[in-house]
Amino acid sequence: MHRTPESFERRCALKGSVAALASIGMASWTLPVFSQSAPVRPLPAYATWKDAGSLIVHSATTIETKRAAFGMGAITPASQLYIRNNLPPPSASILDDVNAWPIQIEGVKTPTTLRLKELKAMGEVQLPMVLQCSGNGRGFFPNKPSGTPWTVGAAGCVIWTGVPVRQVIKALGGINKDSRYMTGTGGEVLPAGVDANSVVVERSLPLAAMKDAILAWDMNGSPIPLAHGGPLRLIVPGYQGVNNIKYIKRLAFTEAESQARIMSHGYRMSPPGGKADPSQPSVLEMNVKSWINSPLPETGAVPAGPVRIQGVAFSGTAAVQRVEVSVDGGSSWQAARFVGPDLGPYAWRQFVLEVALPPGQYKLASRAVDMRGAAQPQVREENAGGYNNNSWADHAVQITVA
Numbered sequence: 001m002h003r004t005p006e007s008f009e010r011r012c013a014l015k016g017s018v019a020a021l022a023s024i025g026m027a028s029w030t031l032p033v034f035s036q037s038a039p040v041r042p043l044p045a046y047a048t049w050k051d052a053g054s055l056i057v058h059s060a061t062t063i064e065t066k067r068a069a070f071g072m073g074a075i076t077p078a079s080q081l082y083i084r085n086n087l088p089p090p091s092a093s094i095l096d097d098v099n100a101w102p103i104q105i106e107g108v109k110t111p112t113t114l115r116l117k118e119l120k121a122m123g124e125v126q127l128p129m130v131l132q133c134s135g136n137g138r139g140f141f142p143n144k145p146s147g148t149p150w151t152v153g154a155a156g157c158v159i160w161t162g163v164p165v166r167q168v169i170k171a172l173g174g175i176n177k178d179s180r181y182m183t184g185t186g187g188e189v190l191p192a193g194v195d196a197n198s199v200v201v202e203r204s205l206p207l208a209a210m211k212d213a214i215l216a217w218d219m220n221g222s223p224i225p226l227a228h229g230g231p232l233r234l235i236v237p238g239y240q241g242v243n244n245i246k247y248i249k250r251l252a253f254t255e256a257e258s259q260a261r262i263m264s265h266g267y268r269m270s271p272p273g274g275k276a277d278p279s280q281p282s283v284l285e286m287n288v289k290s291w292i293n294s295p296l297p298e299t300g301a302v303p304a305g306p307v308r309i310q311g312v313a314f315s316g317t318a319a320v321q322r323v324e325v326s327v328d329g330g331s332s333w334q335a336a337r338f339v340g341p342d343l344g345p346y347a348w349r350q351f352v353l354e355v356a357l358p359p360g361q362y363k364l365a366s367r368a369v370d371m372r373g374a375a376q377p378q379v380r381e382e383n384a385g386g387y388n389n390n391s392w393a394d395h396a397v398q399i400t401v402a
């Protein structure tokens with residue numbers, strides 16, 4: 001069956017409406033309204049295999065999962081997982097011979113270059129984990145910080161397979177005693193003629209981040225696609241997305257933090273209106289967070305009677321402990337229950353609350369508490385970059401029950 005592309009249909013529909021309005025002399029003030037409706041952008045070449053209907057394409061390097069697409073899946077399929085690239089991805093030819101992919105290991109007793117094939121022989125674990133961009137929720141900041149205005153869809157829960165970093169270090173005689181950071185470098189080809197430090201994706205993490213970190217080659221049981229950092233990716237569970245270095249080519253145990261701009265000035269919690277500087281806290285561990293995925297305003301009015309409210313909850317390096325749900329914008333709360341599999345401390349949990357709702361308007365919100373007792377706050381922590389938004393009020397949704 002031949003289907004007309006949605007964007008084409010939309011263009012025709014708009015053309016028709018604008019023409020009709022023009023004929024009655026209303027086009028001049030209605031036009032800006034039409035130009036606000038975002039055009040449906042095509043998926044970039046390295047991601048054409050994704051499920052376009054589940055995604056919002058912000059740009060060729062920033063693609064978000066639609067809130068309604070999360071459903072009740074404990075695991076986010078690769079076809080629906082968000083993408084965030086600071087640089088264009090490397091050529092797909094780096095996947096031609098994945099077992100030959102080299103990674104330099106430095107700051108250990110025996111610095112060396114290992115091939116992916118050798119890593120695979122060192123051991124293998126599976127690690128279900130929430131991958132979330134630190135800018136997820138930026139779209140809720142009223143002051144519109146620069147950067148992609150993600151709402152909830154710069155996140156997903158996926159299963160990585162790889163070798164524990166600690167095992168690799170052990171095989172190489174341990175890390176140098178003066179090392180304080182684990183520094184990972186991305187394998188992008190850097191644009192010529194610019195200072196490498198101004199563009200390279202390189203992040204330094206405190207050694208504590210090593211605990212459950214892995215060098216991963218599979219995602220959801222298949223080789224990691226280029227879009228998500230294949231052939232080899234550093235996975236640091238519990239830490240914000242940017243710290244999970246794709247196509248990793250170097251892992252170094254260093255005395256100092258990387259001088260790369262993305263480390264020194266990028267991803268810092270700078271005061272609103274202020275400038276980033278290396279003394280400000282970096283975006284590291286994720287904070288406790290939850291949101292509702294159903295019902296949503298975009299899926300229409302809900303029939304009166306028993307309504308099933310469902311969503312996801314997770315934290316950083318602590319597991320999530322409980323979730324409460326409100327149907328009145330946070331005036332009163334009821335305990336939700338977890339459903340579905342518990343895939344470990346770094347995965348998200350699905351929660352459900354069934355409530356009887358008569359016809360009316362309801363503001364649904366959820367708030368989570370983790371095993372350390374950290375609770376999701378009502379209000380976001382204001383910052384210039386729009387990072388770390390876990391405000392339950394920002395993530396609330398208004399629904400109609402009819």
Ligand SMILES: Nc1nc2c(c(=O)[nH]1)N[C@H]1C(S)=C(S)[C@@H](COP(=O)(O)O)O[C@H]1N2
Nearest residue numbers: 082083084085086133186201228241242246
């Ligand atoms: N090499 C490299 N690694 C990277 C990035 C990048 O641009 N290059 N982006 C980071 C950011 S900001 C995020 S949020 C995640 C996104 O991972 P995904 O595209 O697989 O969803 O990868 C991180 N790792």
Ligand SMILES: [Mo]
Nearest residue numbers: 133134241242
């Ligand atoms: Mo990110």
